[in-house]
Amino acid sequence: MTSPETQDPASQDAAESGDGRPDGGSPRRHVVVAGGGIGGLTAALALERAGFSVLVLERSEKLGEVGAxxxxxxxxxxxxxxxxxxxxxxxxxxxxxxxxxxxxxxxxxxxxxxxxxxxxxxxxxxxxxIHRGDLHKGLAETAMARPNIDIQLGIAIADAEEDETGITVEIQGSEGISSHHAEALIAADGVWSTVRRRLLRLPSAxxxxxxxxxxxxxxxxxxxxxxxxxxxxxxxxxxxxxxxxxxxxxxxxxxxxxxxxxxxxxxxxxxxxxxxxxxxxxxxxxxxxxxxxxxxxxxxxDIRPGTIWAEGRIALLGDAAHAMLPFMAQGAAMAIEDAHVVARCLAEEPDVDEALLTYERTRKDRVERVMRTARENARIYHxxxxxxxxxxxxxxxxxxxxxxxxxxxxxxxxxx
Ligand SMILES: Cc1cc2nc3c(=O)[nH]c(=O)nc-3n(C[C@H](O)[C@H](O)[C@H](O)COP(=O)(O)OP(=O)(O)OC[C@H]3O[C@@H](n4cnc5c(N)ncnc54)[C@H](O)[C@@H]3O)c2cc1C
CATH class of the missing domain: 3.30.9.30 (D-Amino Acid Oxidase; Chain A, domain 2)
Structure with missing residues (x-):
């Protein structure tokens, strides 16, 4: 975990001449993940495994989970x-x-x-x-031990702007607003996602x-x-x-x-x-x-099925994309599956917009079926x-x- 300062991707590349290069050749491609919950940490692990360097920005000052x-x-x-x-x-x-x-x-x-x-x-x-705190702690410890994952706390995503080279994410920390450049922004910022509501202008849950x-x-x-x-x-x-x-x-x-x-x-x-x-x-x-x-x-x-998950270089993951009723106990499980798929799509397709659309197309039918089943269980249980x-x-x-x-x-x- 580093201090909440902004990173310049050029200096980051320079620092990655050793194991930062997945095959000892070109520098790792760089992705920002918004949110250090179960979905965000799993996404960081999957992206790192797929050859990316990852910056996780978590709004809370401390990593942790509710006692449940x-x-x-x-x-x-x-x-x-x-x-x-x-x-x-x-x-x-x-x-x-x-x-x-x-x-x-x-x-x-x-x-x-x-x-x-x-x-x-x-x-x-x-x-x-499992206790949520134990799962979260385990994921955080595993992520922190990986050399190409950086987790910064007390930093919230405020805005983002795309250009032909990537996406510049505006971030709000205790020292004010700063910016960070990456290839893509994966928003795992939960059911009340800022990225969903403010950046993609999608309806709330x-x-x-x-x-x-x-x-x-x-x-x-x-x-x-x-x-x-x-x-x-x-x-x-x-x-x-x-x-x-x-x-x-x-x-x-x-x-x-x-x-x-x-x-x-x-x-x-x-x-x-x-x-x-x-x-x-x-x-x-x-x-x-x-x-x-x-x-x-x-x-x-829950979020009504049918809204988009990806636009340009931004993709939603976990509850930010598809918060669901917990009557199938699958919300976090779907976030964990999303993490695997988004990393694979980005690794296989160099065109980021296309990769993120493929991620959405690959996941949506399955996740929406789970959401419908959870709603149906809500009716049956009660x-x-x-x-x-x-x-x-x-x-x-x-x-x-x-x-x-x-x-x-x-x-x-x-x-x-
Ligand atoms: C009662 C209940 C029981 C459940 N039981 C199960 C179960 O048994 N199995 C299961 O699979 N799922 C279950 N779920 C669903 C599961 O809890 C969620 O689907 C899961 O926690 C979603 O993870 P996430 O990472 O997408 O979001 P979150 O866990 O909400 O994480 C989002 C993170 O983003 C951070 N954040 C928010 N805004 C910003 C910002 N602007 N910038 C940076 N960071 C930000 C937050 O601080 C948070 O750490 C249950 C849900 C409920 C309510």
């Missing part, structure tokens, strides 16, 4: 593995043996999807759960009318929850829990309907606010929600009355293998 969990499905794991980024994660992740599906209407478990060895055998890669309450608590408080993922579906709300941080913590996410909205991951609320959404739920589920004293709330948003009864009957009837196989098209994805 994340599911990493086999499709995302394969990309991280191909980037040699999984070693620091191995020590802290958990491979849950199954997803136990519960219905608030039925009052208990109605199905079980096998994960663990079954998923690893089926997909050739594990299905893991829409609030979905749902709120996620997230909390973690010690597994000592609930040893019976270790080792598996739990899903509870109910009228206008659902719950997900799974172990993280080597199994020492339980991550709990409660999703309910509500019109509160704010642009932060971390608005604290007390447990009564969460419990009021689950008044008529079975006592086992309410008992879960009583464990953490407080939660962080986050207004769920069903009531007869529809909930039919849903529960269907789940009881299907085998675990059959339930898992519905998502083969997501988890089988291979980085090429």
């Amino acid at each position: 969990g994340l599911q990493i499905s086999p499709n995302a794991w394969r990309v991280l593995k191909s980037l040699d980024a999984t070693e620091p994660l191995e020590k802290v992740l958990v491979k849950p043996d199954s997803i136990r599906i519960h219905s608030a209407r039925a009052g208990g478990q109605i199905g079980r999807i096998p994960l663990g060895e079954t998923a690893e055998h089926r997909y050739g890669a594990p299905y893991c759960v 829409d609030y979905s009318g749902r709120i996620a309450y997230r909390a973690t608590f010690s597994t000592d408080q609930a040893p019976d929850l270790a080792g598996f993922t739990g899903l509870w579906m109910g009228e206008n709300a659902h719950l997900v829990h799974y172990p993280i941080r080597s199994g020492s913590l339980i991550n709990l996410v409660a999703i309910a309907e509500g019109d509160w909205h704010g642009e932060t991951w971390s608005t604290p609320v007390d447990r009564d606010e969460v419990l009021q959404h689950f008044k008529n739920w079975p006592v086992t589920a309410r008992h879960l929600l009583e464990r953490p004293a407080s939660s962080l709330k986050w207004a769920l948003c 069903m009531k009355g007869l529809m909930a009864f039919l849903r529960d009957t269907g789940i009881r009837y299907l085998s675990g293998q059959r339930l898992l196989s519905r998502y083969d098209w997501i988890y089988d994805w291979q980085p090429k």
Whole structure:
């Protein structure tokens, strides 16, 4: 990590006469990544691996992630593995043996999807759960150890201008505004992306009318929850829990309907606010929600499919391109896949505009299918009355293998 000063690409080239040149010949092509979240750091790793030098600009003064969990499905794991980024994660992740599906209407478990060895055998890669902070830290450490990745903190992208030689990015740091020249700008600056809204003038994400309450608590408080993922579906709300941080913590996410909205991951609320959404739920589920004293709330948003992802030398990646509802647990996974594809397209096609359009064309159908599936799951999870009864009957009837196989098209994805 360097101090937040602007870099002159000429001096950068001069400094790269050693291992900065991928084949010992021409200097590395240079790309700026906006945002040092999961998508931005993976993009930096993929671009570096593809032969680029990368400057990551992160608006926050400190690298870090909110205290909550994340599911990493086999499709995302394969990309991280191909980037040699999984070693620091191995020590802290958990491979849950199954997803136990519960219905608030039925009052208990109605199905079980096998994960663990079954998923690893089926997909050739594990299905893991991890603390977001641990994933982020692992990616940041791997990125910082790479000689051609520079991460600068406390720097926000403010503007950008293209010319025939590249793109000049205007950046805002504590010392004022400065500029930086590169071949391309990859914007991984999240759901409220400045690049999306200000530079590409695209519509913002829409609030979905749902709120996620997230909390973690010690597994000592609930040893019976270790080792598996739990899903509870109910009228206008659902719950997900799974172990993280080597199994020492339980991550709990409660999703309910509500019109509160704010642009932060971390608005604290007390447990009564969460419990009021689950008044008529079975006592086992309410008992879960009583464990953490407080939660962080986050207004769920998604971006309407159909908007562009790339224009000229700018491409959006991750939530900036396609923020989605978390009901498939695929937002970060899609950002990780994007990272692999954008790096490959830029490496294979010297015309940057064309490369970024190819990236968009390659990714869009798949990601939009995932977004639609997440929206459909939102409807299914929150069903009531007869529809909930039919849903529960269907789940009881299907085998675990059959339930898992519905998502083969997501988890089988291979980085090429
Ligand atoms: C409740 C919930 C549960 C979820 N569970 C899962 C899951 O299990 N599995 C999964 O795959 N996904 C999950 N997701 C989705 C996942 O969290 C996101 O898709 C993922 O974090 C997006 O990563 P990103 O890098 O695109 O954006 P972010 O993580 O938002 O990172 C953006 C970064 O850009 C920085 N930034 C912003 N503006 C600027 C600027 N102007 N200049 C420079 N930097 C800037 C920000 O500070 C931030 O660090 C979940 C989401 C929610 C809400």
